[in-house]
Amino acid sequence: MEKYADVIQIGARNMQNFFPAEARGTSEKKPVLLKRGMSATLDEFLMAAEYILSEGNYNVMLCERGVRTFSDFSRNTLDLAVVPAVKKRSHLPILVDPSHGTGKRHKVLPLSRAAVAVGADGLLVEVHHQAGRKALSDGIQSILPEEFAELMTEVRQIAEVVHRVVN
Amino acid sequence: MEKYADVIQIGARNMQNFFPAEARGTSEKKPVLLKRGMSATLDEFLMAAEYILSEGNYNVMLCERGVRTFSDFSRNTLDLAVVPAVKKRSHLPILVDPSHGTGKRHKVLPLSRAAVAVGADGLLVEVHHQAGRKALSDGIQSILPEEFAELMTEVRQIAEVVHRVVN
Amino acid sequence: MEKYADVIQIGARNMQNFFPAEARGTSEKKPVLLKRGMSATLDEFLMAAEYILSEGNYNVMLCERGVRTFSDFSRNTLDLAVVPAVKKRSHLPILVDPSHGTGKRHKVLPLSRAAVAVGADGLLVEVHHQAGRKALSDGIQSILPEEFAELMTEVRQIAEVVHRVVN
């Protein structure tokens, strides 16, 4: 897999899977996107990143994708306060995934804006030309290409307010 | 109390306290700020507002102030996804309180920006000229007047992006 | 109300409603059953009891009725570890309500047994001769009189193991 992928993603369910780098696909020092576990504390999140760093791969990006709570109007509760919390304790970039973090298409745009406003270093957004129930996987939380264009316009403007540049 | 107050706040701990309007101080139809309970679902939150509306007081504002989760780096977990969720089901304004919602001074600014970016209709921010441990109450989560000025500048700019005006 | 009731119950939603004793119906020193709030910590639970004690009413019973979590197979998550935790810090009796605590009829018997085994000082069990959907309120979590008889038999035996007597 490492041959073909540009980035190795370690999913929320495997955040604390401390198998060797070879088994996890992180041995070739490709950039690793480490998603926060569904009920991971900040310490656990940073320690899981530390584990990859300790294997000699320093290209680690963190990603908040929502935690599990009693809230029933979104699939997960996107914990944006983790962004300033990470920035206080680590030099690693922290991204936000509002698609998995909310699980609802109409929440992706507002939460993307919020993620950039809170200081996130990047976004993971699912886009599909048949967003909605037709897409084979995760269609309910995907947005349409035209919604993505709108998102990019808004996000660029907010990034400017927080002195960031969107490439 | 109703004589002197401009707004009656119903705290998170009393969101579902269904005492008569007289006992709750909401009988004179002063604006009511209803804070979301610490583990309230969206239905419970909206029903609690409905209870006040049903007594003939239509000046109700909702306020997200963080929910209780396992997260240990902030006092509560600010659930910003409730903002678009409320807007989908209700005409009532929804505010965000990042001071109680995070309980940590250095998180108030980034979460205030995020709240405006997600579409909140207002902010509740605690400001104290001796923010930090000297203030008698809630000092740890208060910001200094100069931080508030910075917050207002950023918030005005983000409000513009989401086509809102800050008065 | 105080005239006719034998016990004044303060529900989970009003645990932290610090209105005067008169407004809460606790002024005549009738026994008060204080239910734990849906996301109350142990400190908050004990402090809420302290508030009633400080008004001069010492007949306070605590009651665990389940806390709010992500768990979706019961209405609440009955937190039985609170029983030994209360016993370590307070002299007040602690009861358990497996009917509200699970919200599911088939869980009432096993969790009643567990509550007695963990050391609870009493149970609150809803019984209805038309348990199931026919009862006007809380029917789904009520048990039938014959199930209650079975419960009492089992509970008496377990009480004996933990050196308690069921009256």
Added chain:
Amino acid sequence: MEKYADVIQIGARNMQNFFPAEARGTSEKKPVLLKRGMSATLDEFLMAAEYILSEGNYNVMLCERGVRTFSDFSRNTLDLAVVPAVKKRSHLPILVDPSHGTGKRHKVLPLSRAAVAVGADGLLVEVHHQAGRKALSDGIQSILPEEFAELMTEVRQIAEVVHRVVN
């Protein structure tokens, strides 16, 4: 590892680690003890077991070890209602781990009794002759051999009430 171990334990952090049986050490059809993830729903728990069954290893035991909540007086919140919930939907045995489930030594005995009373098929209890801070790992939640003897006496008696036999 499989050569020497009697039972392969899959920890809470790896419940949803869907690596092949060889990588997980479950290929030789040794009994597998599958611990519930810290925020796993019942569906996720049973599906994780199904994954092992589908590889041809039918010797699977489930184990509740506490879920993550806001509760601050125990390390986790032991969710005993999962025992009748599992029994309603699966034929697999379900065990309870009160040592990890509470993380506090003085709670191990009462919660062990509760686990048997609720109908658990087994217990996982940590015992150490230097329980407390001297043991190298998990000492705070271990019990002394004499406490274990007391636990066994109580548990045998409660097992009898629920028509079970302790071997």
